[in-house]
Amino acid sequence: MxxxxxxxxxxxxxxxxxxxxxxxxxxxxxxxxxxxxxxxxxxxxxxxTREALFEGLLCTHLDALTRKADELETSTSADEALLTWFRDLVAFTQGYRGVVAMMAAAHTDPDSALYASCEAVHAAGARLLLRAQTEGTARADMNGDDLFALITALGWAVDQPSFAPRADQLVHLMTNAILTHRPGNGGA
The missing domain is CATH 1.10.10 (Arc Repressor Mutant, subunit A)
Structure with missing residues (x-):
């Protein structure tokens, strides 16, 4: 160029x-x-396109989240890896209002400029979830699609001014619903 x-x-x-x-x-x-x-x-x-612009804006962050998942897979317990990554992804979505709707749409659209980055993040989350499930620290009745849907739903919620102040509490509630056998989540 x-x-x-x-x-x-x-x-x-x-x-x-x-x-x-x-x-x-x-x-x-x-x-x-x-x-x-x-x-x-x-x-x-x-x-x-607007999606191409967002790919330019977001790909660095989404790629970093994918790399972080790779690092967490080998550096910490499965439940802590999933928890840390989940929180980081929700924090990322808070920095770009409205991006979760674009990510949710791009996730299943191979023609989208955001598809590759969203698919990589989705796959990273699915790997972290599967690892936690294998170790018995995450619900067995969900998959990577469910995790991605929950993250985008939570990202949408904390994007709303009425819910934004409760973002940390909502993340806590959501991760305690996903992770089992953790102190304070009622699943132990």
Missing amino acids: RADAEKNRSQILNVARDVVAEHGADASMRDIARRAGVGLATLLRHFP
């Missing part, structure tokens, strides 16, 4: 982070282009 094109792409992503933080996933592409000091056509050359 030419230096000026790379500079434009980087500027668009930097501005998009700010605009998305202010307006969520429904942020105006035109507003992002204007604030980045480029034309809408330039933005669309780099990111032809």
Whole structure:
């Protein structure tokens, strides 16, 4: 990529982070282009769809969550690995209002620009869940799809102003419903 094109792409992503933080996933592409000091056509050359723009914004974070799952699989107990990863993913979704709906839709759409990253995160969570189930510390009656659905549901809930202050409590309740035999969750 030419230096000026790379500079434009980087500027668009930097501005998009700010605009998305202010307006969520429904942020105006035109507003992002204007604030980045480029034309809408330039933005669309780099990111032809809203999903492509979000892939550019989110892939670094989603890839980091996937790598973290790999690290947690070998560095800590199965239940703690799942708990830590679950909390990190919910915290990530809180940083990008409206992104969980995009992730939920992209998860089953191979044509989506977000598909590969969402599928990798989904697979990482499923592996962590299976490991916890194998060790007997997670419910046996759920699978990776259920886990992903619960995370996106929780991400949506804590995205709502009325539930946001209770995010930690909701994460606690949800993880205690998933994990068994943990002190304080009523499943021991």
